[in-house]
Amino acid sequence: MTSLWARIEPLLARVQKPARYIGCEDGAATPRHAPGKVSWLLAYPDTYEIGLPNQGLQILYEILNERDDAVAERTYAPWSDLETLLRQRGVPLFSVDTHRAAGEFDLLAFNLSAELVYTNVLNMIDLAGVPVRSAQREPHHPLVVLGGHCAFNPEPLADFVDLVVLGEGEEVIGDITEVVREWKAGGRTPASREGVLRALAQVPGVYVPSMYDVEYDGPALRAVTPRYPEVPAMVHKRTVADLADWPYPKHPLAPLTEVVHDRLAVEVFRGCTRGCRFCQAGMITRPVRERPAEQVRTMIANGLRNTGQDEVSLTSLSTADFSGIEQVLQGINPIGCGTNETVTLSLPSLRVDAFTVGLAGTVAGGRRSGLTFAPEAGSWRLRQVINKLITEEDLYGAVESGFSQGWHRMKLYFLTGLPTEDDADTRGIVDLARNCVQIGRRHTNRASVTVSLGGFVPKPHTPFQWFGQNTTNELRRKVQMVRDTAQRAKGVNVKWHDPAATLAEGIAARGDRRIGAVMERVWRAGGVFQEWSEFFRMARWDDAMAAEGLSIEWYVNRHRDEHEVLPWDHLSAGLHKDFLWMDWQAALAEHGLEDCRWTPCYDCGVCTGYGIEHVVASPVPPAGGSQGTGQDLARGGEVPVALLPRRRELLADTLSTADLPTIGAPVTAAEPAEVSS
């Protein structure tokens, strides 16, 4: 158990950005290992610049290091120049905190937020000197753990990992630590690995893939069944009931070198109930749990003092929906540092409306770097299909507000390849952008709008999980159509994602265990850092699929039917499959669904199933807060936050009678409430 620093140090003179490998950040722990302690190596399978700001990893790092029986360090994917040197000199993957070999930890835990990093996971396990296939590991090897959003369909990685954690980690990491501590105390005898995995399989929220048999029926999946009676047939996610109990990170990491989000991040709420049907994050993180505004203020003040940062980002899936937003913003600068400098606030994931832009203008101070909105689809019809209920008026109001407040560049995010999308919808993207530029030209000649176009990948645990992804050729055609149309639109620029990478993402997103062999082939052929275009080669994926005799069409482009067994059916984010199916049918019928935070419950299954509720500080939506959900925008409205049983049946009825209240029809607000500007 010694530091590898003396062997790593000479290599760092030869690599780009060596500061990525030294640790030493403000907020870094001083890990003290001991035989009785369970050691975790928290790994982010992408570069340090991308991984360091990750909040999930920072939260777990701190919670584990606060425990008497655990110690946690961090590691990130080494860039290819260092990897080459490590392999040449036989130096294994190491932690950045004390430069200890990854293979010496008890657990090697990966945080997965995107599918294209899967091959990096294999690479890092291998660099750690650990067999990549879990079946070949011995008792002295670390347990390989997966967590994060992608853990909700871990099947493509099932053969390479020992356990998977579903949902939020704050509590379950303690449960896992206790099981592993006992295993260590028992001496990790030969064959004890099976025993500890069986014990872990009984921890709520923990899925141990090797405890399940998978049966196929030709290309189709027949069943995934537990091998032992005590192993649950369905694994449910873990959810923290109240964010106020977890004011982490208390000591945020302040990087010594440039990273992607170099600012203090404070999470204001978790979960989202806007119900965008393409959005996996919104579906799997329900319900909404807000942090008390006072705690947010304290975390900002402490974080600024500890890190010396001058920018704060209030993070969530839609920060303008935070009911404590105005309370937090009031007097934010006086709680900054004792210097004469002001603190800049940034609000990511902005809702598209004028009110929100006003808010952004207030907090951005003098800075006007760029403003980003995500209308996601080019027509109101298609936005109803995907339940992103932004009207053209909402968007133009937001854009007008932005240009009039001094911004001159806007970025609009769109998806293409959405269910029911036709060419008029696709071309509508450029119409929207062109109209936005025209609004901007009234304020500045420099007005420009960038359209960022991504190919849609259907994700597990969403209403679109049954949808057949567009083929690469179809996505290319649509991208080309947008580019051609935009050529005639002055001030409109188009950026797009490579449709081939979208296909690879599609293979991983809804793959089953057979895709594991494909992952291994792509990795062995050199396919790491697949989300970096300089490393991505589609041929590696085509070759690997062909070599395994698997059909891309079957895995990616095929529509699934209601009764098909999906590879993640034994894993639950709390959403009832029939709710998702109903929502899928509502999508095809072009029906939007209101935000259930401030309207009656649809019984998606999460709150009722887990006995938890939305934690919303205010029963009144923030001004403009129910934008697009059919409620009064201007003043908000008091609505009961109550669970009405079986609203889903109501939904089903209205679907059949086709008189589901369409969006735009006002919902009666019981009592007008005052909302301060």
Add this chain to the structure above:
Amino acid sequence: MRVRVRHTKLGKIRFTSHRDTARHWERAVRKAEVPLVYSAGFTPRPRMSFGLALPTGGESLAEYLDMELAVAADAAPPDLAQLCARFGAALPVGYEVSLVVPCEPGSPSLQEDVVACTWQLVLEGVSHAEAEAAVAATLARPTLLVERERKGQRSTDDVRAAIEELSIGVAAGDPATDVLSGTSVLDDPRPHLCAVLATNGRGLRPTELVAALFPALDPVDTTARVLRTHQWIERDGVRREIIPAHPFAARTPVECA
């Protein structure tokens, strides 16, 4: 009130860049809650200016920066010794703030002022005898041509004049000796190259010097460790350090946990 700060950069943080160091100082000033004067304009920045860049991977006993403290007209002048301690506490491990002194009125910027730096380089894969021979041969040459590329421009320059002093081993009575003990550099049995290199014009980087001394060897592999020990200015024809180091500067361990 303009002040000049002298600090070290030792240990693992040597792998951070010159730009990173600027970032560390900006954050440290905010953490220490030391009010600075800000630049005017759209994005106000604290008024700080840094000296000659230390190469990424290089350590230093003598780094400098200037900053402009915001002091109210009727306020007492700040306690500079206390400021030193506050900065030290706010910076990452490996920085040690040796001294904070008021700038001489009208003194030129650090970048313009410094005429030469003293370097200690630990050589790898070279014996003492080979190192001595290379130094003697180099000193005997009237010219020393190196081919180098900067900002995409290839050129061949005579850098002999930039080498003011060159020797193997630590110069006797060098004040750096005391300060150095405590880092691993001096205890290192490998040959030490001690060089005083002029900084005017394009100057000569430590690895470029090694490349010129040992043309058959890879300069990165040969240069195991780079340490800047002094930065020199001239006043009235006399060369002196920008701020002489405190001879009793306390030492703290420089490696992270």
